Amino acid sequence: xxxxxxxxxxxxxxxxxxxxxxxxxxxxxxxxxxxxxxxxxxxxxxxxxxxxxxxxxxxxxxxxxxxxxxxxxxxxxxxxxxxxxxxxxxxxxxxxxxxxxxxxxxxxxxxxxxxxxxxxxxxxxxxxxxxxxxxxxxxxxxxxxxxxxxxxxxxxxxxxxxxxxxxxxxxxxxxxxxxxxxxxxxxxxxxxxxxxxxxxxxxxxxxxxxxxxxxxxxxxxxxxxxxxxxxxxxxxxxxxxxxxxxxxxxxxxxxxxxxxxxxxxxxxxxxxxxxxxxxxxxxxxxxxxxxxxxxxxxxxxxxxxxxxxxxxxxxxxxxxxxxxxxxxxxxxxxxxxxxxxxxxxxxxxxxxxxxxxxxxxxxxxxxxxxxxxxxxxxxxxxxxxxxxxxxxxxxxxxxxxxxxxxxxxxxxxxxxxxxxxxxxxxxxxxxxxxxxxxxxxxxxxxxxxxxxxxxxxxxxxxxxxxxxxxxxxxxxxxxxxxxxxxxxxxxxxxxxxxx
RNA sequence: GCCCCCAUCGUCUAGUGGCCUAGGACGCCGCCCUUUCAAGGCGGUAACGCCGGUUCGAAUCCGGUUGGGGGUACCA
Numbered sequence: 095x096x097x098x099x100x101x102x103x104x105x106x107x108x109x110x111x112x113x114x115x116x117x118x119x120x121x122x123x124x125x126x127x128x129x130x131x132x133x134x135x136x137x138x139x140x141x142x143x144x145x146x147x148x149x150x151x152x153x154x155x156x157x158x159x160x161x162x163x164x165x166x167x168x169x170x171x172x173x174x175x176x177x178x179x180x181x182x183x184x185x186x187x188x189x190x191x192x193x194x195x196x197x198x199x200x201x202x203x204x205x206x207x208x209x210x211x212x213x214x215x216x217x218x219x220x221x222x223x224x225x226x227x228x229x230x231x232x233x234x235x236x237x238x239x240x241x242x243x244x245x246x247x248x249x250x251x252x253x254x255x256x257x258x259x260x261x262x263x264x265x266x267x268x269x270x271x272x273x274x275x276x277x278x279x280x281x282x283x284x285x286x287x288x289x290x291x292x293x294x295x296x297x298x299x300x301x302x303x304x305x306x307x308x309x310x311x312x313x314x315x316x317x318x319x320x321x322x323x324x325x326x327x328x329x330x331x332x333x334x335x336x337x338x339x340x341x342x343x344x345x346x347x348x349x350x351x352x353x354x355x356x357x358x359x360x361x362x363x364x365x366x367x368x369x370x371x372x373x374x375x376x377x378x379x380x381x382x383x384x385x386x387x388x389x390x391x392x393x394x395x396x397x398x399x400x401x402x403x404x405x406x407x408x409x410x411x412x413x414x415x416x417x418x419x420x421x422x423x424x425x426x427x428x429x430x431x432x433x434x435x436x437x438x439x440x441x442x443x444x445x446x447x448x449x450x451x452x453x454x455x456x457x458x459x460x461x462x463x464x465x466x467x468x469x470x471x472x473x474x475x476x477x478x479x480x481x482x483x484x485x486x487x488x489x490x491x492x493x494x495x496x497x498x499x500x501x502x503x504x505x506x507x508x509x510x511x512x513x514x515x516x517x518x519x520x521x522x523x524x525x526x527x528x529x530x531x532x533x534x535x536x537x538x539x540x541x542x543x544x545x546x547x548x549x550x551x552x553x554x555x556x557x558x559x560x561x562x563x564x565x566x567x568x569x570x571x572x573x574x575x576x577x578x579x580x581x582x583x584x585x586x587x588x589x590x591x592x593x
Numbered sequence: 594g595c596c597c598c599c600a601u602c603g604u605c606u607a608g609u610g611g612c613c614u615a616g617g618a619c620g621c622c623g624c625c626c627u628u629u630c631a632a633g634g635c636g637g638u639a640a641c642g643c644c645g646g647u648u649c650g651a652a653u654c655c656g657g658u659u660g661g662g663g664g665u666a667c668c669a
Binding site: 105106107109140142143200204217234235236252255256257258261262263265266267268269270271273275276277279280295296297298299300301303321323324326328330331332358361362363364365367368369370371372388389390391392393394395397398399400401402404408447448449450451452460479509512513516522523524525526527528530531537538539540541542543544 | 595596597598599600604605606607616617618619620627628629630631632633661662663664665666667668669
C-alpha cells in the first residue's frame, strides 16, 4: 500500500516576535516533511486578526524560519499562504454548516447565558438549538455538537483521548458579523491545503475534539494529530511573551548560533538515542519520530543552550568564527570609534577568543581593549588588581622593563619580562600579571595577556600603564585616610572621568 | 469549579517486566593543566512523588492518591 505523502503545516499568527515554542514546533514539522520525498511543510500565516497585524511581522516569521534553516528554497517548503486570502471560503463553509443543519444561529448574550444556566460549570446551554433562528444581526453561528457519545482523538504522542460530548458546548464558529473564529478558519484552511498531519502545542488539545467534529461535519477524514508538550519556565508555567524570554530574535541577537538553537530545541521533548545530544540537523532530522516525543512539559534551560552554543562556536572553522562575529563588530553597534577598528588585528585575536565566548555577543568585551581609545573602566577589576602593596610597584617594574627599546615585542619575551618583574617583588606570574592586565585591558579576566600586548603594541601598552600609574597616584593623594571601602572607588572613578 | 494532559537526578532525557545496586548531557562541587578567564582532562553529587494491586520479578502494567500543567471567549 502506498501512503499519502505527509503534509504538515505551521500556522503562526503574526505577533511581532517568533516564540521559541513555535520554533520547536516548526522544526518537528520540518523534520517530518523532509523525511519523505513528497512530504510538504505548509506555512500559513494566520493573519485574520487585522487589529493586531502588521505586514512586517509576516516578514519576521519568514526570516526566523529561514534562520532555523526552514525556507522557500527547499522543495519541501510550501507557502506562505495567508489565512486572510481564504475569508470567502470561511464564510461559505459557515453557511454550508448552517444549511446542512450542523450549525444554528444564536442571539443569546453572554449575560443571558450566564443568568440562565443552573450549573455555572457548564458553558452554553443550547438555548437556541431548536429555535430555528435565521441569520441576522446580533446572531452568531454555533456548531451543533452531537448529542450522544464521545469524540475520540487519536493523538500520536498521547494516545487515545476521549471527550464526552456532554462536556463540549455548542461552540461559536462564526461571529455575529459573519467572520469565522479560529476553530473554524483553521480547519477550513487545513482541509483546503490538504493537510493530513497536525503537529502543534498542547494548548490546542482542548480545541481538537471541536475541530475533529468540524472535519467530520465537512465530510473529511480528520488529520493525524500530535500535541507537543508545552515549554515551561523555571516555575513550570507555559512560556509567555509577557514574562519570559521567548523571542527567537532575542537569542539571535545575543549571538546564539542557529545550529545550536536547532539542536537544543529538537531535544526539548525528544532524544535521538544512543546517549547523543550534540548532533547536526542533517543527522538528527532523519531520526526524528513524532511518536517518540515525550508527553511531559519541558523546561527551557538557557544554561544548557549556552553550553551547546559554546560547543558549536568552538567547532567553527577560524574564518567562519570571524565571519559570524561580524554583526557585533559593525560600526553601528560596536563601542569603539569606527576608525580604530583593524580587521587584521581582529583576525589575529579571534582564535584566542573562540574558546572563551559562549554567545557571539561576548566577543566585544574580549577584544574591545584593542580598539577603544582607553580601556574600559571596571571598578571591581581595578580595586581587585590595584592593591596598594602590589599594584603600583608592579606597574612601575613592568613599565621599566617593557620600555626597553631592545626588547623584542613578542609573547615569550613579554612573558619573561613580566615574570622577572614579578619576581623582583616576590610575586608569581599569576599575581604579577593582574595589574598589567587591568591597566591595559581594563578587566581582570580576558584573553591571554602576552598575545594581547603583542597586538596592542609597545606604544599603547606603555601609555596605558602610565595612565594607570597616574590614576593610582591620584587615588593615593586623594584618598581619605578613614575612607571606607566604597569611598576610594568612587574617588577613583571621578578621577578617571576627568582624564 | 468543569474538561483534558502530565509525573525518572536541580534541568533535558535514556529506559517500554528481569541487561537498572537506573545510563548520558547541562548545572553544581573537587582535582589536574594553567599568566587571568575560558577551553581541555579526571573524579564526584544527585532521581524512578506516594499508596495499593498484577507478577517469580516492576522505573516499566493496572487502580487510587498527591502534586504540577493546559484549556475553559462572538482571542489565536
